[in-house]
Amino acid sequence: MILDLDIGNTLSKWRLKDVDSSEIRSRGAVWTREEWRPGADIPDLDVVESVRISSVARKAVLDDTVSLLRRRVPNVFVARSTREALGVLNGYEEPGRLGVDRWMGALAGYQLAGGCCAVDCGSAITVDFVIPGGYHLGGYIIPGLRLMKESLKLGTRNVAIDPESEAAELLEPGRRTVEAVNHGIYMAAVSAINRIYSEVCDQQEVALPMLLTGGDARVVSRGVQVPHAVWPDMVYGGLEASFPLTPAERAGRMSGAPVVPSPVSLEKIRAGLAFSMLL
Numbered sequence: 001m002i003l004d005l006d007i008g009n010t011l012s013k014w015r016l017k018d019v020d021s022s023e024i025r026s027r028g029a030v031w032t033r034e035e036w037r038p039g040a041d042i043p044d045l046d047v048v049e050s051v052r053i054s055s056v057a058r059k060a061v062l063d064d065t066v067s068l069l070r071r072r073v074p075n076v077f078v079a080r081s082t083r084e085a086l087g088v089l090n091g092y093e094e095p096g097r098l099g100v101d102r103w104m105g106a107l108a109g110y111q112l113a114g115g116c117c118a119v120d121c122g123s124a125i126t127v128d129f130v131i132p133g134g135y136h137l138g139g140y141i142i143p144g145l146r147l148m149k150e151s152l153k154l155g156t157r158n159v160a161i162d163p164e165s166e167a168a169e170l171l172e173p174g175r176r177t178v179e180a181v182n183h184g185i186y187m188a189a190v191s192a193i194n195r196i197y198s199e200v201c202d203q204q205e206v207a208l209p210m211l212l213t214g215g216d217a218r219v220v221s222r223g224v225q226v227p228h229a230v231w232p233d234m235v236y237g238g239l240e241a242s243f244p245l246t247p248a249e250r251a252g253r254m255s256g257a258p259v260v261p262s263p264v265s266l267e268k269i270r271a272g273l274a275f276s277m278l279l
């Protein structure tokens, strides 16, 4: 079995993948914290022959996790942000400083769509661009829905947005504090994503497919007008492409990859941008 780990600032996600069949056998998530307890937090390591890790947690957490795993598992692969990988050139001045989850998403998106806007809606919402030819332009970081809410300190933190809510309701003016906050942060997130996408496509003169991932991807998806696909395993896709282990991965396939969404024309994107600015 392969154990894939995606350690974010809030949640540490894991999944077990069969090496021969490439099937996902189980998955789970635990709060990101100092220490892993194999058998409790993550599956028993006896069945695991390889681990692949993407981590944005503090270096000490990653170091401890890696040393624990190295004692028990033959192969441990740790993803790093590099200057170039899989045909993508990292846009950061200091490539190693780009969050490795963003880098994994950019690599997966490029491998799937050959140019994309990769949006990760987690603790932070990150929006990264890779244009055809493999140039990663850099991106944008804004607080995620939960962080935006907590920063207001209005005592609404325990009333999360219902992930089943309809976008139309979430975009209405709130008539109670908790609604005003939830609708406000939702509007902030989806309008930022829509606007960032249009601005960058306009500047770069290319209509890109958009891919969404992260814990809040599904609810954010309902408010994003740009054609897009939700790919919950996008970060894992970057791990698969970086460290291919199964026959399917060696052939370039990534688990759960969605059908690439067809972007609207650049003219339409530009018209939308002009309209939103009343030009």
Ligand SMILES: Nc1ncnc2c1ncn2[C@@H]1O[C@H](COP(=O)(O)OP(=O)(O)O)[C@@H](O)[C@H]1O
Binding pocket: 007, 008, 009, 010, 011, 012, 121, 122, 123, 124, 144, 145, 146, 147, 213, 214, 215, 216
């Ligand atoms: N069941 C859940 N448990 C915790 N957070 C959730 C859950 N469902 C959605 N969320 C949202 O997802 C965010 C965490 O998403 P995730 O992509 O795992 O973040 P990160 O990679 O930063 O740890 C939380 O901040 C919260 O807004």
Ligand SMILES: CC(C)(COP(=O)(O)O)[C@@H](O)C(=O)NCCC(=O)O
Binding pocket: 008, 009, 010, 056, 097, 098, 099, 100, 101, 102, 120, 122, 123, 124, 125, 126, 141, 144
């Ligand atoms: C921006 C992030 C905090 C997002 O992490 P997440 O919300 O997925 O936990 C992470 O990618 C990170 O720590 N990045 C390093 C800074 C950068 O990318 O510029």
Ligand SMILES: [K+]
Binding pocket: 101, 120, 121, 122, 123, 124, 125, 126, 214
């Ligand atoms: K994120």
